[in-house]
Amino acid sequence: MKNSKLKAALMATVVCAVANPALADFKDRNFRVSNGVAEDHPVHNGMDAMQACLDDRTGGKMKMTGFWGGALGGDLQATQALRSGVQEAVVTSSSPLVGIEPALGVFDLPFLFRSNEEAYAVMDGEFGDFINEKLEKVGLVNLAYWENGFRNVSNSKRPITKWEDFEGLKMRVMQNNIFLDTFSNFEANATPMSFGEVFSALETKAIDAQENPYVTIDTSKFYEVQSYISETKHSYTPFLFLFSKAIFDTYSPEEQAALRDCAAVGRDVEREVIQTLNQESLAKMEEEGLQFNVVSAEELERMLEKSQPVYDKHKTEIGADVVEMVQSTLTEMRSN
Ligand code: TF8
Structure with a gap:
């Protein structure tokens, strides 16, 4: 009897603690x-x-x-x-x-x-x-x-609609070797740099190009010192x-x-x-005078094929199990 009363009291406390x-x-x-x-x-x-x-x-x-x-x-x-x-x-x-x-x-x-x-x-x-x-x-x-989000490329030199257009562009990449290799492989002159240095490097033309999601390019005002923007969606961060x-x-x-x-x-x-x-950020940047270029689905496919060596080079470093797990998860999702 005593015991069950105690139990009931304890239960009440537990229920109360969970609810509130x-x-x-x-x-x-x-x-x-x-x-x-x-x-x-x-x-x-x-x-x-x-x-x-x-x-x-x-x-x-x-x-x-x-x-x-x-x-x-x-x-x-x-x-x-x-x-x-x-x-x-x-x-x-x-x-x-x-x-x-x-x-x-x-x-x-x-x-x-x-x-x-x-x-x-x-x-x-x-x-x-x-x-x-x-x-x-x-x-x-x-x-x-x-x-x-999905990253897109902006630059001050020329429209980019195919990977060959990257040739010789002085391009800021994040402090990350996969990005460095991706754009070096497109023959850009890629330089790792922290985000805080990007605006003034673009402004002084120490670099020509950078890549970030539209909303980040907009809110960090990079569009003020860029002339072209291309929808490459080359990676999702x-x-x-x-x-x-x-x-x-x-x-x-x-x-x-x-x-x-x-x-x-x-x-x-x-x-x-x-x-x-x-889309609002993109529209605003176009209004501010940036030329917008789409990259065709065929060209994005070509860019992916061209990037295969980057996958091969970095697989071990990332962890073969990690790369295989994400790829099999994606394959399964895409087959549904
Ligand atoms: C980069 C990143 C940045 C963010 C943020 C400023 O380009 O994409 O957008 O990490 O912290 O460095």
């Missing part, structure tokens, strides 16, 4: 989120949605503050600060982090994904989790895969919403779950805003 986690599970937190992109990039919309979700879940106890335009350092520098536990969070492209976790290079393989839907299914599924486990081993918790594992591990399980769940809420909003803004 005690606020004691949440401490007052205010963490910094480093961004390379400008404040008007859709990451901001995603972070607002994530914050609303966190307010709801934590009774307003968990707050985040966004820093923009690389104010807390570039992608790589900010990520290293997470690993050493001195900074909490960063929204970064995966590409500059291949020196930390080589498997991330899988996302840099040219023409890997054909559509956003394909990219989402791969990243939000088993393959994304597989990569996340590797990131945890190097001190990084990926809360969710956000979006930078995810944004990782990374949290310092050293700091994450000091949070309660409820706080950790709130962070993961709310980062997924923010992700959905951020992706949606990018999809809407993509």
Whole structure:
């Protein structure tokens, strides 16, 4: 009798804790989120949605503050600060982090994904989790895969409609050997450079070309110093919403779950805003005088074939199992 009463009381506590986690599970937190992109990039919309979700879940106890335009350092520098536990969070492209976790290079393989839907299914599924486990081993918790997006080329020299048009172009690439090899293979004069240096390098004509998703080219104002833009969609770059594992591990399980769940809420909003803004950004850049060129489906196929040596060269470094897993996931998805 006594025992069953105790059981009932315990059950009530458990049910209550699940339905409405005690606020004691949440401490007052205010963490910094480093961004390379400008404040008007859709990451901001995603972070607002994530914050609303966190307010709801934590009774307003968990707050985040966004820093923009690389104010807390570039992608790589900010990520290293997470690993050493001195900074909490960063929204970064995966590409500059291949020196930390080589498997991330899988996302840099040219023409890997054909559509956003394909990219989402791969990243939000088993393959994304597989990569996340590797990131945890190097001190990084990926809360969710956000979006930078399909990359397109802009330049100040000439229209690009086939791979031969890259010949001799002085082109900025991310600090990533797969990108370096992809564009060197198209005979561009490719130079690795951090994102923060790109605008002035284009402005002073130290470089002719760069490649990024439309919304990033727009919000970072690269179009002001470029004349041509081509839809090459040569790769899809995810944004990782990374949290310092050293700091994450000091949070309660409820706080950790709130962070993961709310980062997924923010992700959905951020992706949606990018999809809407993509065409608007392109239209705006055309209005500003950029010449827009489409690249034919046949030419994109030719570019993919031409890029095969890049796959062969980097497969071992990325991990043969990683490349094979993404390829078999895609093959299966495409056959359905
Ligand atoms: C690049 C990336 C950047 C982002 C962002 C600024 O070209 O695509 O758009 O990583 O942090 O460096």
